[in-house]
Amino acid sequence: MAVHEKIxxxxxxxxxxxxxxxxxxxxxxxxxDVGKLGxxxxxxxxxxxxxxxxxxxxxxxxxxxxVGTAIGMALRGxxxxxxxxxxxxxxxxxxxxxxxxxxxxxxxxGKVKVPVVIRIxxxxxxxxxxxxxxxxxxxxxxxxxxxxVTPSNASDAYWMLQQAIAGDDPVIYxxxxxxxxxxxxxxxxxxxxxxxxxRVTQAGSDxxxxxxxxxVKVCTDVAKxxxxxxxxxxVVDLRSLSPVDFDTVQASVxxxxxxxxxxxxxxxxxxxxxxxxRITERCFYHxxxxxxxxxxxxxxxxxxxxxDEYLPGLDRVLDAVDRALAY
Amino acid sequence: MTVExxxxxxxxxxGSKRTTAKKASPAKAKAADQAERDQLVQLLTPEGxxxxxxxxxxxxSPDELRxxxxxxxxxxxxxxxxxxxxxxxELGLWASLLGQEAAQIGSGRALRDDDYVxxxxxxxxxxxxxxxxxxxxxxxxxxVNHGGWDPNSNNFHLYTIVIGAQTLHATGYAxxxxxxxxxxxxxxxxxxxxxxxxxxAESFTFSAVYNAPVVFFCQxxxxxxxxxxxxxxxxxxxxxxxxxxxxxxxxxxxxxxACLAVTKAALERARTxxxxxxxxxxxxxxxxxxxxxxxxxxxxxxxxxxxxxKDPILxxxxxxxxxxxxDDAYLAGIxxxxxxxxxxxxxxxxxxxxxxxxxxxxxxxxxxxxxxxxERAQFAAYQASFADADAAAEEN
Numbered sequence: 106m107a108v109h110e111k112i113x114x115x116x117x118x119x120x121x122x123x124x125x126x127x128x129x130x131x132x133x134x135x136x137x138d139v140g141k142l143g144x145x146x147x148x149x150x151x152x153x154x155x156x157x158x159x160x161x162x163x164x165x166x167x168x169x170x171x172v173g174t175a176i177g178m179a180l181r182g183x184x185x186x187x188x189x190x191x192x193x194x195x196x197x198x199x200x201x202x203x204x205x206x207x208x209x210x211x212x213x214x215g216k217v218k219v220p221v222v223i224r225i226x227x228x229x230x231x232x233x234x235x236x237x238x239x240x241x242x243x244x245x246x247x248x249x250x251x252x253x254v255t256p257s258n259a260s261d262a263y264w265m266l267q268q269a270i271a272g273d274d275p276v277i278y279x280x281x282x283x284x285x286x287x288x289x290x291x292x293x294x295x296x297x298x299x300x301x302x303x304r305v306t307q308a309g310s311d312x313x314x315x316x317x318x319x320x321v322k323v324c325t326d327v328a329k330x331x332x333x334x335x336x337x338x339x340v341v342d343l344r345s346l347s348p349v350d351f352d353t354v355q356a357s358v359x360x361x362x363x364x365x366x367x368x369x370x371x372x373x374x375x376x377x378x379x380x381x382x383r384i385t386e387r388c389f390y391h392x393x394x395x396x397x398x399x400x401x402x403x404x405x406x407x408x409x410x411x412x413d414e415y416l417p418g419l420d421r422v423l424d425a426v427d428r429a430l431a432y
Numbered sequence: 433m434t435v436e437x438x439x440x441x442x443x444x445x446x447g448s449k450r451t452t453a454k455k456a457s458p459a460k461a462k463a464a465d466q467a468e469r470d471q472l473v474q475l476l477t478p479e480g481x482x483x484x485x486x487x488x489x490x491x492x493s494p495d496e497l498r499x500x501x502x503x504x505x506x507x508x509x510x511x512x513x514x515x516x517x518x519x520x521x522e523l524g525l526w527a528s529l530l531g532q533e534a535a536q537i538g539s540g541r542a543l544r545d546d547d548y549v550x551x552x553x554x555x556x557x558x559x560x561x562x563x564x565x566x567x568x569x570x571x572x573x574x575x576v577n578h579g580g581w582d583p584n585s586n587n588f589h590l591y592t593i594v595i596g597a598q599t600l601h602a603t604g605y606a607x608x609x610x611x612x613x614x615x616x617x618x619x620x621x622x623x624x625x626x627x628x629x630x631x632x633a634e635s636f637t638f639s640a641v642y643n644a645p646v647v648f649f650c651q652x653x654x655x656x657x658x659x660x661x662x663x664x665x666x667x668x669x670x671x672x673x674x675x676x677x678x679x680x681x682x683x684x685x686x687x688x689x690a691c692l693a694v695t696k697a698a699l700e701r702a703r704t705x706x707x708x709x710x711x712x713x714x715x716x717x718x719x720x721x722x723x724x725x726x727x728x729x730x731x732x733x734x735x736x737x738x739x740x741x742k743d744p745i746l747x748x749x750x751x752x753x754x755x756x757x758x759d760d761a762y763l764a765g766i767x768x769x770x771x772x773x774x775x776x777x778x779x780x781x782x783x784x785x786x787x788x789x790x791x792x793x794x795x796x797x798x799x800x801x802x803x804x805x806x807e808r809a810q811f812a813a814y815q816a817s818f819a820d821a822d823a824a825a826e827e828n
Contacts (some may be wrong), residue, residue: 139639153744159611163636165634165638165641167630167634167637168637169600169630169634170603170634170635170637170638172600173597173600173601173603173604173631173634173635174601174603174604174607174635176601176604177600177601177603177604177605177606177607177608178604178605178608178611179604180589180601180605180608180611181604181605181607181608181612182605182608183608183611191512197630198592200597200631200756201597201600201631202822203593204515204597205594209590210579210795210796210797211794211795211796212576212577212578212579212580212590213579213580213581213582213795214577214580214795215578215793215794215795215798216581216582216583216584217582217583217584218798219512220798225748239726249796249804250796250797252797252801270796272799273798273799274797274798274799274801300801319534320728342808346803347801347803348801348803349802349803350802351802358446361473362691371663372650405777411702430739
C-alpha cells in the first residue's frame with residue numbers, strides 16, 4: 106500500500122524499519138525489549154517475528170554495551186539501528202557515542218565507516234516519572250561527527266529514518282514520544298525531501314516560528330490562533346538539528362523580519378541559542394525584533410503534575426509572538 | 433607490594449571475626465598462595481627452563497622459536513627508539529611496552545590473518561605481529577593524526593585511548609563474525625586498570641550472553657599509572673570471568689611460549705563456537721606509564737628489580753642458547769636488524785610532515801555536513817586573506 110491517509114508516527118517508524126531491513130540484509134535492530142515485546146512503545150512490534158532473533162536483537166540492559174557493540178558490528182559491515190529506551194537513559198552510552206562513535210571515521214582518516222543509527226524517544230508530555238521526558242538533543246548536536254534529526258509527522262518519520270540508515274554517518278534519531286500516536290498522511294512511494302533540509306510547513310509574512318519534533322504541532326496551532334488575530338505566522342519545521350538548514354530559516358526571516366525559536370529543551374545553550382546567533386549574524390539588517398526563544402527552564406524536568414506548565418504551550422508561544430511583534 | 437602480591441592479598445576488612453579467624457591459619461593461607469601460583473600457566477621458567485603444563489602444550493620448530501625471539505628483540509628496540517624520540521622532542525608522548533613483549537608477541541603470533549585485533553594504545557608488539565608498519569604507530573604520538581592507519585588492511589583496529597571502550601567494539605565485531613558464519617576470532621586487549629571499567633564488564637556480559645567469538649586478553653602489568661592492581665580488584669583478575677559464565681586463565685605474561693599456547697587455545701575455543709575466554713597475562717610494566725609519568729613516586733626499586741629477573745627476552749635467549757638453537761652469528765644478525773629498524777624509525781619520524789591545516793575539516797563525516805563545509809570555506813578565506821596581505825606587502 107503506497108498511501109496511508111492516517112498512520113501514526115509509531116507505525117510509520119515500524120514500517121520504515123521494516124523497509125530498511127528488507128532492502129538491506131545488513132540492517133539490524135537492537136535494544137532493550139525491542140524483540141518479543143516490540144519495544145516499550147511497540148515501535149518495533151512484529152519485527153523479530155518476521156526477521157528473526159539474529160536481526161532483531163534483545164540486548165542486555167546496558168546502554169554503553171548496546172552502543173559499543175553496535176559500533177563493533179558496524180565495523181564488521183553491519184548497519185545497526187539501536188534503540189535507547191528513553192532519553193534519560195542514554196547517558197551510560199554517552200561516552201561510547203561521543204568518544205568512539207562520533208570520532209571513529211575521522212580517526213581512521215576516513216578508512217572506516219560506522220553507520221550506526223541511535224533511535225531515542227525523547228521529550229515530555231506523557232505524564233512519566235523522571236528521566237523519561239528529557240530533551241538532550243543539544244548535547245548530541247554539539248558533537249562533531251554525529252548527525253541529529255527529528256521528525257514531527259508520520260511521513261518524515263518514515264523517510265528520515267530510512268535515509269539515516271542508508272547514510273554512512275552515525276545519526277541520532279530523536280522520536281517525539283508524545284506524538285507517537287498522532288496520525289498523518291504517508292505516501293511510501295513519494296520522493297522524500299533531503300534528510301537535512303528544513304521545511305516551511307505554514308507560510309506567513311509577519312513572523313517566523315522555528316521548531317522541531319513535538320513542538321511543530323504547537324507552533325502550527327499558534328499560527329492558526331495568530332491568524333484569527335490577524336497575524337501571519339510562518340512555521341519552519343527544522344527536521345535536522347545537525348546540520349541545521351540555516352538557509353531555509355534565513356530565507357524565512359528575511360521575509361518576515363522576526364524569529365521565535367521553540368523547543369522543549371532548556372533555553373540555555375539549547376538549539377535555539379545557536380540558531381538565534383547564526384540568524385542574527387546572517388539577517389541583521391532584516392530583523393525587526395530580537396530573536397526570541399521559548400523553551401524549558403534551567404531546572405530538572407519537573408514532576409509530571411507540573412509538566413503542562415513547564416512545557417512551552419500555545420499561550421507561552423503566543424506570548425513570545427506578541428513580544429516579538431511589539432517591536 | 434610484593435611482586436605477586438596482587439592475587440594473594442587477603443581482605444583487609446577490619447573487625448570481621450571471620451577475617452581474623454582466617455588470618456589465624458597461616459598454613460591454610462600458605463596453601464592458598466601455592467594454589468594461586470599453580471594457576472599461573474608457565475612453559476618457560478624465568479631461568480629459561482622448559483616446563484610442561486597439563487592443559488597447554490606447545491611444539492614449535494627452531495625457526496618459530498627464533499622468530500619469537502626476533503619479534504621480541506625488534507619490538508623492544510622499536511619501543512626504546514620511540515622513547516628516545518620522545519625525549520628528543522620528536523614525539524609528544526610515548527607509551528612504552530617495555531617488559532610486556534612476551535605477552536604481546538605470544539598472543540599476537542597466536543592469531544590468524546583473518547582474526548581481528550582491538551588494541552589499547554600500548555600494543556606495539558601486537559601491531560608488529562599483524563604487519564602494521566611500526567612507523568604508522570607513531571603518528572598519533574607525534575600529533576600528526578589520531579591513528580590513521582587502515583584498520584582493515586591488517587585486521588588491527590586503531591589504538592583506543594578511552595580505557596576499555598574497545599572491548600565492546602571487539603565484542604560487537606565478534607557478534608558480526610558470528611552472524612556471518614565465519615570462523616574468525618576477535619581479540620580485545622586491555623589492562624588491569626581497564627578491568628574496573630563498566631565497558632569491560634558489559635563486554636563480558638554481552639560476549640557471554642551471545643557466545644561471541646572473542647578472547648579478552650588482559651595484560652595485568654600491575655600498575656594503572658600509579659595505582660597497583662589491588663586498587664582495581666580484590667580477586668585475581670582471571671577469576672572475574674567465572675562470574676560471567678566463561679573461563680579465565682592466568683598465564684605467565686613474561687613467558688612467550690605460554691602466552692602463545694594459551695591464546696591459541698582461547699582463539700580455538702572462540703572459533704569453534706565455545707564462546708569467550710579471559711586470558712590474564714601476569715606481567716610487569718618495566719617503564720613508566722607514559723613518558724609523562726614518574727614511577728619512582730609510587731613504586732619501589734626492589735619490585736622492578738625482581739621483575740627484571742623475569743625478563744621475557746632473556747629467558748627465551750637462555751633457552752635458545754642452551755638448546756643450541758642460536759649462535760653468535762645469529763644473535764649478531766638480529767642486533768644488526770635491530771639497529772637498522774631503529775634507524776628507519778628515526779628517519780621516518782623526523783621526515784613525518786605536519787598535516788595540512790585544512791585536514792581539520794576532513795573526514796569529520798562520511799557523507800559531508802553543511803556546517804563543516806561552511807566553516808572550511810570561512811577558514812580557508814580567512815587564511816587566504818593573509819596571503820593577500822603578504823602579497824600586497826611584497827608589492828609595496
